[in-house]
Amino acid sequence: MSHESEDKLMETEEEDPFLSLIEYARAALWPEEEEAGGYDPNNIGSETGGAGWSWISSRILKTCIAYSSGVTVAILLSYLSQAWNEQHRAGAPKKRPEIINQLKKKHRRTKLSSTVTIDSIYEKKFLSLNSVLEAVIVDVFVLPGTNIYMLTLGDFWSSNTIDLYLHRRYYELVDPHNGTLKKGREVFLTGCYLRTARAGSGSPRLLPTDYLVILLDEYQDDDAILLGAKFCCDSFSSISLDAVNNGASYSLYARIESIGLLEIQGAFGSLQGKQITLVDTDGVRLKFLLWGEQVLLANLFSVGSMLALDRPYVASSEESALETGDKFCLEYGSETQLYIVPFIQHEEQVCVALTQNRHQGSRLLTAVDPSQSPKVSQVTLPCDSQGSIDFSNYPFRFLISDLRDRMTSISLYGVVTDISRKQNTAELVFSMKIEDITGAVCAKLHFAEFWSLGRIGLGHVVYISGLSCSKTKQNCIEVQWFEKDDGASVINISCLPALLNSSCLHKLSCLSNLSNSNCYMHICRIWLDQIDHCYVNTRFSHALCGHFVNEKPNGALECSFCHCNCNAEIVRTFHLKITLADERSKVSAWCTGQTATELLQISPDEFYELPEEEQAMYPSSLENERFMVALVNGKRQVEGLTLQTHDAYSWEITRALKCE
Missing domain, CATH: 2.40.50.140 (Nucleic acid-binding proteins)
Structure with missing residues (x-):
């Protein structure tokens, strides 16, 4: 590319009010990063670090959609600040119990998608049934004059604690000497009802839920002994329906391979469920099924985590009405108790692409002295068990020339130069060619049922998030987008109702x-x-x-x-x-x-x-x-x-x- 062409491309970026607004918001809300001359690669997306480019841009656009009559810079900054504070609990007094502070130092797992904080429960005085609490047991006690066990729960993001009435199915686990549910234990729970406090009647409490999963740490001696003694004797191959019919029970340990929807048609309608595919240490696969309200439990699981099932219900394939080659499957029964060893996302050092230095010209990348090298040459991003890197917290704008194999959660901003439906296929797939200042790429958009993005035409400017990038067998880069994926969206900026009413969005x-x-x-x-x-x-x-x-x-x-x-x-x-x-x-x-x-x-x-x-x-x-x-x-x-x-x-x- 000639120097003249490069200069014209940079002019395009400088003339774009939307891109300028993102940079202004980042400098205004996270000035410490701006003053430091660059992002700390170990702090990006954290409580103390700044927000990533796609986090800021997507929330600006969502606010513009909500305010169709127009927005101002002040409105956008206010909502960005509020969203960041709610997500990271910035400004909350850090008076957590000491036991949580100690655990927080080694807390490395990724937050579950439906997780809410205890502070937010107090603020909103509301808790939906499908919300997840990632909690630490701060105390276990019995209500005076009763035999009712209570757990005092805290979390890593809140200054408040909240009490939970423990469901009786877990009472055998609160033995002060040998019990698993004790002070310092981490738990996941969902399906909770909130009992709000009445005037003069104390604080809000959580009513009993039987959807509780206990976290185990393989590197802790007690947990390693529990796993070895209780869950490593049985395997999927050792399960016998005859033994089950004679009263045998099993304790099983397996990796969660996939989590999918399940629907069984019956005489009285359809029954919704979740199908979790498990793989044990011998490589044998088995289905773990959740029915009705039990599907809430799936909110506590993540692919790659190890699940320990104590006394699962073993159902024959005829009994479960599941059309599969397996003779039996597992279900969540009245005596089942679940433990989980969460999948810890690995992290990978990602070099900041040369395009960022060449085109972006951001003060966040360049040292005060232009002769010095950029402050940020690489950032640390999480990757999954297959080695795919998650770019949702990438600090800078992602450009088409940066696309490589094994990338997920990519956001692109550009102009549509071609769009058509893929013919002769049962799937609803559209091919959209997007162009930015560094090149063009064709993305395959997979829709669940029908086209759902409204009118998009040639020349329209779009923001698309939730893209993944991989190499085909022919060694070509393939970019895909699935409507059903978390974080997947396409926003047509050219048709935004707030566009013409908002001077900050145009020139x-x-x-x-x-x-x-x-x-x-x-x-x-x-x-x-x-x-x-x-x-x-x-x-x-x-x-x-x-x-x-x-x-x-x-x-x-x-x-x-x-x-x-x-x-x-x-x-x-x-x-x-x-x-x-x-x-x-x-x-x-x-x-x-x-x-x-x-x-x-x-x-x-x-x-x-x-x-x-x-x-x-x-x-x-x-x-x-x-x-x-x-x-x-x-x-x-x-x-x-x-x-x-x-x-x-x-x-x-x-x-x-x-x-x-």
Whole structure:
């Protein structure tokens, strides 16, 4: 790439208000990182370190979606600060019990996805049934005058503690001498009901739950002895249905290989469940099933963790109604108790890509003296048991040229240059080509049931999170996105309702500068011109994706984008071609959907009901009406870094707002 091309690419970044806003938010909320000249690679995403690029950008966009009437920098900074504090409990008084402080020093596992903190329970006075508590037992005691056991629980992120009524199925484990449930023991629990405190009746308490898992540490002598003595005698191969029928019970130890949904159809409807695939030390696989409310237990499990099952219920395949080659499976019975050795995510040193130094020009990367090398040359990121590295906390913007094998939780920001549905497959897969300042990549988007992202067209600017990257057998990089994955989202920034109402998200352009600018999107103040040459038509579009439908010879309506029959999912919309003007220039542009409705100030159905004469005369009433509009180039070609327009209507108006 020539130096001239590089300079133009850097100008594109500097002109982008969204990217500038992210850098400003990072400097404003985490000034200690800015003053230090760089991120501490051991602190990124921690309580004391700064937030990663994707964490900031995704929350800015979510706030913009919530505030469709517009946002300010102050609103965004306030919500970012609040979200960070809630996640990390910043500012809470650090008066945790000493036993938790001691355990915290060696606390390395990743937080479970549904985990809530004890402090948040006190603040919100609410706890949902599927919430997870990752707790430490601070005390075990009996309520005076009763035989009811109570556990006082704390966690690593809170200053408060909370009392739990212990479920009676665990009473045998609270023996003060040999019991597993004692002071300092870590537990996971879910399915809790909160008993809020009434006036003068003390603090909130948690009612008994039988969904409790006890954590074990293989490196602690007592736990190692327990695992060896209790759980290493039996294996999956030793299970016998005849022995079970004669009263035998088993204590089993296995690794969690996968966690999936399960649905059994019966005479009275379907039964939902969870299917956990376990692999024991001999490599034998067996299913562990959870039914009904028991599925809450799956919130306490993570793939790669070791699960110890004491007295699981052994069910025959006929009894469980599970269509599998196995003769039996395991279930969570009334006497079952669970222990877990959590999977500890390993970490890997990742070099900061050269593109960050070359294009980003961030003060976070560069030392005060330009002659010095960057402060950050590598960062530490977690990786799973298969060696895939998690980039959700990567501190900088991830660029397409940085894509490598074994990457997950990637976020990209760029412009859509091609998008189409993969044909002749039962799966709903779309191929989206995304381009940023360093190149382009084709990502495969896998949808659960139907296209769910609204209208996305060529030239639209998107933010996509939850991407994974791997190498194919042909040694090619493959980028994929699965709608059902945690953290997976696609946000069309060009169509954000808050875009035109929020001065912090855009910078005004003149129409005369469009063809000479490298920006992906332009915001312009214009008026409607040459109304006599305006083209207005109403057509049907697919309600899910916003694209026009075509009528097939058999009369069926097919979406031009999804390529599916959509007779029951159509809405009437506009197809509008119009001339925009400002003080210096004019541009021909087109639009559809809500944008066209905003410009014409009439709904498609109302316009369609007008007599033909009134339809023909209607646009003349709009001449010189002033709007703020967002423009993208749907025929964008990268050729010498200039925009090549191929016809008079290559510019699409993605949003419009009437100026009062």
